[in-house]
Amino acid sequence: MAPYHCAIMQDTFPDSLARIVGASHVLTGDDAAPYCRDWRKRYQGQALCVVKPGSTQEVAEVVKACAAAGVAIVPQGGNTGLVGGSVPNDDGRNIVLNLQRMHAVRAIDVANQTITAEAGCILQNVQQAASDAGWLFPLSMASEGSCTLGGNLGANAGGTQVLRYGNSRELCLGLEVVTPQGEVWSSLQGLRKDNTGYDLRDLFVGSEGTLGIITAATMKLYPQPKVQLTAWAAVPSVQAAVDLLGLARQHLHAGLTGFEMMGQFALSLVDKHYPQLRVPLYRDTPYCVLLENADFEGEQHARERFEALLEAAMEQGCVTDAIVAENLTQAHTLWHVRESISLAQAEEGLNIKHDISVPISAIPQFVQETDAALAEHVPSVRIVNFGHLGDGNLHYNVQAPEGVDPARFLAEQEPGINTIVFDAVHRFGGSISAEHGIGQLKRDTLPKYKSPVALGLMRAIKQALDPQGIMNPGRVL
Structure with missing residues (x-):
């Protein structure tokens, strides 16, 4: 697309936003450039400007100004x-x-x-x-030191405790x-029951900023457990992990x-790039599992339950070895290993990421068949398989x-590999995006795997709420 040539707009529109x-x-x-590049360094765009409002009212005024000028908005956390x-x-027309x-934090x-x-x-x-x-507040993920609540809600992020808390x-x-027209809608009362029509909250959660801009949220809290115990177990197969x-x-x-x-290769990357973490048990087993037990009675009760679980698992053959963290420091170290897989993979070089979900019962067969298909397609391919097995979400x-150049591999092999993986996901009744969203990466792929009826409904909602198409254009749909 050609660069934006309206000099008057370029000269005056940022000034009008500055007055807000x-x-x-x-x-x-x-100064705007760092905000125009994504975390994976895969996408580099250009913005008319970057605007950083300090209140909901300022967001509303900025949106009204953009709507009047026909300028598109990319929300960012x-x-x-x-x-x-x-x-x-890269057309320089968006803010x-x-x-x-x-x-x-407005209130507790x-x-x-x-x-x-x-x-x-x-x-x-x-x-x-x-x-x-x-x-x-149980939402937890590797990026929690830098990701924001609005971004989490915009993508309907999951993390490591979805199994228990959702x-x-x-x-x-x-x-x-803030709607695409600059109006403010609020439902921050914290009601657990409100049966007065369509659930607008769930409409905006997961919409990736394409329907409006989330400016605040009321979230559930839970009692703190008396003790949290963490165990690391070696398992002989994916089926054994499901049995565990x-x-x-x-x-x-x-x-x-x-x-x-x-998976073993995923953990080997952590061991290679972060040897100080001392990855346990992985060398002699194809998979490891990290379990967390939150107990509201006490440490003795929690350890007795954990020990009974691991004893039963070893008797059934779904665990070959295991360790239980003796203290909070050891537990944090084990979780740090898990959370370092993505960083270690980035250190290894550019890679093809898949954030997929499959019914838990189908995961062993999915992995077996897809591993084999990829190996046939690209001999000696290396699969970094890890994720939230408890809720059926794999980062496959x-x-x-x-010895193969990662950038060349990505450019030449990504389309074919994506087709193999996504076709398998679809065949097993899964989703091509479990928690990362669609964005622009999977926008053009989505129609192949999403119901035409569902896509039609999504487009109708987008048109009804954002008829100008100014909210995060080119994302999701």
Whole structure:
């Protein structure tokens, strides 16, 4: 697309936005460039400017100005997304609306067990505010030190505790949203029952900024467990990991808050690039599992349950070896290993990422068949298979064979590999995006795997709410 040639717009529109948010909060040129590149360094766009409002009212005024001028808006939080959904395209016509200045925790309602925070609040800060008040906010993921609550909701992020608490949508009780017309809709009361029509909250959660801009949210809080125990188990197969999940549900019940599966090659990358982490048990087993047990009675009760689980698992042959963290430091180290897989894979070179979900019962056969298909397509291909087995979400990533240039591999092999993986996901009744979203990375792929009826409904909703098409254009649809 040709560059934007309207000199009057380029000269005056950022100035008009500066009158709303303050001149120091409108960035152009080199100052805007860091906000126009995604975390994976896969997409580099150009923005008319980057605008950083400090309140919901300022967001509303910026949106009204953009709607009047016909300027598109790319909402952005921590810019940690993996599908290119929070950076502008390269035509220079969009503004980036970055919400990081809106980072306040507005309220904690102890009786209602809720926390209300603004969209730019870093996830880790939401967790800490809840903890300081004596509560647990369970949304957790590797990027929690930089991702924001609004971004989490925009992508319906999941993380490591979905098994027990659900993903962002399940944790959200209400939103504050600026519509594409610059109006403000709020449902921040924290109601658990409100049967007065369509559920607008769920419409905006997961919409990736294409229907409106989330500016604040009211989220559920939970009692803090008395103790959390973490175990690391070696398992002989994916089927054994699924069997272990079944046993863990029987023995730990609602106390099972995390269940992560990690392939041997994925863990070998952590060992290679971060040897100080000392990855346990992985060398002699094809897969390892990381389990977390949150107990509300006490450490002795928690350890007895864990020991009974692991004893039963070893008797059934679905665990060959295991360790239980002796203290919080050891537990954090084990989780750090898990959370370092993506970073280690990035150190190894460019790769093809898949964030897929498949019914848990079908995962063993999916992995077996898809591993074989990829090996036939690209001999010596390296598969980085890890993820949230407890909720059926795998990060089934593909690394170039040893000695093959990663950039060339990505350019030449990504379309064919994506087809193999996504066709298999579709055949097993799964989804090509479990928690990362569609963004621009999977936008053109989505119609092949999404029901035409569903796509028609989505387009109708988009047209009804955003008839000008100014909200994150070219994303999702």
